[in-house]
Amino acid sequence: MPGVTRLSVRNIRKSFGDHEVLKGISLDAEDGDVISLLGASGSGKSTFLRCINLLETASDGEIFVDGEQIRMVKKNGQNRPESQKQVDHIRSELGMVFQSFNLWSHMTILQNVIEGPVHVLKRPKAECIAEAEALLEKVGIADKRHAYPAHLSGGQQQRAAIARALAMKPKVMLFDEPTSALDPELVGEVLRVMRALAEDGMTMLVVTHEMSFARNVSNRVVFMRQGVVDSSGAPDDMFGSGASPAFRQFIGHFGGEQ
Amino acid sequence: MATLELLGFGQNGWGALLLVATLMTLAVTATALLIGAVLGTVVATAKLSGNMLLVGLGNVYTTVFRGVPELLIIYLIYFGGSSAVTAVGQWLGYEGFLGLPSFAAGALAVGIISGSYQAEVYRGAYLAIAKGELEAASAIGMNRMLRLRRVVMPQVLRYAIPGLGNVWQLTLKDSALISVTGLAELMRTSQVAAGSTRQYFLFYIVGGVLYLLLTSFSDRLFNRAERRANRSMPAAAMGQA
Ligand SMILES: Nc1ncnc2c1ncn2[C@@H]1O[C@H](COP(=O)(O)OP(=O)(O)OP(=O)(O)O)[C@@H](O)[C@H]1O
Ligand SMILES: [Mg+2]
Numbered sequence: 001m002p003g004v005t006r007l008s009v010r011n012i013r014k015s016f017g018d019h020e021v022l023k024g025i026s027l028d029a030e031d032g033d034v035i036s037l038l039g040a041s042g043s044g045k046s047t048f049l050r051c052i053n054l055l056e057t058a059s060d061g062e063i064f065v066d067g068e069q070i071r072m073v074k075k076n077g078q079n080r081p082e083s084q085k086q087v088d089h090i091r092s093e094l095g096m097v098f099q100s101f102n103l104w105s106h107m108t109i110l111q112n113v114i115e116g117p118v119h120v121l122k123r124p125k126a127e128c129i130a131e132a133e134a135l136l137e138k139v140g141i142a143d144k145r146h147a148y149p150a151h152l153s154g155g156q157q158q159r160a161a162i163a164r165a166l167a168m169k170p171k172v173m174l175f176d177e178p179t180s181a182l183d184p185e186l187v188g189e190v191l192r193v194m195r196a197l198a199e200d201g202m203t204m205l206v207v208t209h210e211m212s213f214a215r216n217v218s219n220r221v222v223f224m225r226q227g228v229v230d231s232s233g234a235p236d237d238m239f240g241s242g243a244s245p246a247f248r249q250f251i252g253h254f255g256g257e258q
Numbered sequence: 259m260a261t262l263e264l265l266g267f268g269q270n271g272w273g274a275l276l277l278v279a280t281l282m283t284l285a286v287t288a289t290a291l292l293i294g295a296v297l298g299t300v301v302a303t304a305k306l307s308g309n310m311l312l313v314g315l316g317n318v319y320t321t322v323f324r325g326v327p328e329l330l331i332i333y334l335i336y337f338g339g340s341s342a343v344t345a346v347g348q349w350l351g352y353e354g355f356l357g358l359p360s361f362a363a364g365a366l367a368v369g370i371i372s373g374s375y376q377a378e379v380y381r382g383a384y385l386a387i388a389k390g391e392l393e394a395a396s397a398i399g400m401n402r403m404l405r406l407r408r409v410v411m412p413q414v415l416r417y418a419i420p421g422l423g424n425v426w427q428l429t430l431k432d433s434a435l436i437s438v439t440g441l442a443e444l445m446r447t448s449q450v451a452a453g454s455t456r457q458y459f460l461f462y463i464v465g466g467v468l469y470l471l472l473t474s475f476s477d478r479l480f481n482r483a484e485r486r487a488n489r490s491m492p493a494a495a496m497g498q499a
Contacts, residue, residue, distance in 0.1 A: 053397055084401070092399030102390035106412050106490050116398040119408055148490035161394075168398060 004031045005067070006203040007172045012051055012061035014044070021047050022058070023227040029172060029205060034198045036214035036235075037207045039224035040250060045207040048224070049174050052205075053094045054087050065090050066171045092120050095165030095173040099181050101157040103149035109136065109160045110145040116168045128167070135163040139193050155186030159193050166197075173197070175206040191217075211254045215239055223247045264455060265464060272451045272461070279447035280468050286365050286443055287433045291426060293369025298376025305381055316377065323374035328367075328432050335367040336360065336439045364436030372429045379421035383414040416487040423480035427473055434469075444468055 007029040014022040050056040071082040113132035139159040222232040231244040267273040305316035437446035448465030
């Protein structure tokens with residue numbers, strides 16, 4: 001359903017103590033958008049992503065997921081979610097993929113993938129298993145379904161983590177540097193899965209240092225700098241003549257990787 | 259009298275009594291371990307709460323009950339408790355000594371001590387859980403209870419097994435001190451048998467062997483549990499017992 005806004009973030013601010021990390025960031029993702037979020041280390045990309053699913057609580061601003069606003073209240077001058085129940089519900093609609101995979105180490109891959117659907121969404125187990133096996137097939141690790149995370153390579157673990165997030169049938173997928181912890185030869189297999197996901201029409205917000213992904217897979221590039229959006233636009237414009245001086249300098253560091 | 263007859267199950271044999279005493283030791287130790295598990299969980303939760311008062315109270319608990327001799331705690335609870343009960347009895351008009359049941363008092367005293375060790379085991383086990391796994395649980399929409407049940411508890415148990423094995427051994431040995439309350443557990447029964455037959459060597463050695471049987475048997479159980487729990491660990495950790 002193109003034209004449906006899956007995620008809308010308005011004027012998000014976040015401070016740690018008196019260090020303001022996000023200084024008013026807004027972003028809209030329509031159905032099927034694949035947005036690459038670029039920026040130097042410390043520019044606030046992770047913090048921004050974590051504010052969206054409330055792993056961090058923004059100090060100010062509004063967040064809408066599929067049209068539903070996350071209700072916030074001020075308490076002793078602190079911004080807090082009004083209802084933890086709503087937070088849990090919103091989180092179940094947002095798939096998060098972490099740099100360090102974070103699979104549950106005491107569960108097999110299959111158990112990891114069905115955990116959310118069975119225990120959070122309370123869906124029938126047999127159905128979830130069938131879907132999980134299809135997902136594992138799709139990300140190419142069906143043969144590992146009874147293995148534990150510790151016995152998989154990083155690339156396999158990350159693909160399992162993507163399957164785990166997808167099993168929730170999320171409205172939006174959030175990726176925080178999904179390939180940064182991987183050995184170079186394992187990056188490709190994860191990017192391929194992400195690319196297939198994009199082609200399937202999944203709405204994705206991807207923090208990445210993979211310029212080829214930003215350029216060739218995403219339909220929008222957002223460049224963050226010192227807690228604000230420095231510039232954003234279609235990849236062709238951003239990587240072409242339309243680049244801001246700061247972005248031009250930033251991608252200069254990645255010259256060899258395209 | 260022949261050794262075999264002394265240890266046998268006949269009229270003059272101590273076999274039946276020793277067997278019952280061994281089971282009693284097992285029962286009082288298991289009860290103490292359970293009491294300690296409850297106390298240990300509460301104290302570990304307090305120490306992890308981040309609340310200054312609770313952390314302080316938790317620290318006092320673990321410091322005191324690991325630092326004071328076990329025997330003193332048992333005296334305190336059994337005799338102290340009994341004299342308190344006697345005082346209450348006198349106040350209610352009952353003359354004479356009222357003793358606490360020795361099984362309950364002993365299990366409570368050893369359980370309190372066991373709890374101070376278990377608290378540290380559980381706290382360490384909780385801290386061993388990867389923070390990212392907790393975050394992934396929240397991120398998928400688990401509420402606190404569900405996260406506790408599905409991600410925290412299974413991992414705390416997994417990381418706690420080796421430590422709990424040690425606490426069990428410790429508790430088993432501590433249970434011998436309960437003999438001072440007159441409970442007919444293994445230590446007390448060996449003592450009585452040794453004293454009344456004047457076969458000190460024989461009965462203390464048999465008692466020791468029975469303790470060893472208990473510890474090595476339970477050691478094996480814990481090792482098996484540990485191996486099961488380690489199936490999900492990286493290959494490098496699998497060989498370690
Ligand atoms: N929990 C926290 N407490 C205090 N400061 C924090 C916290 N999390 C992040 N920061 C600070 O906020 C700033 C932005 O951090 P963030 O992790 O969002 O950057 P990033 O763009 O994701 O960087 P990287 O590319 O290195 O992952 C940094 O200066 C960081 O030190
Ligand atoms: Mg980051």
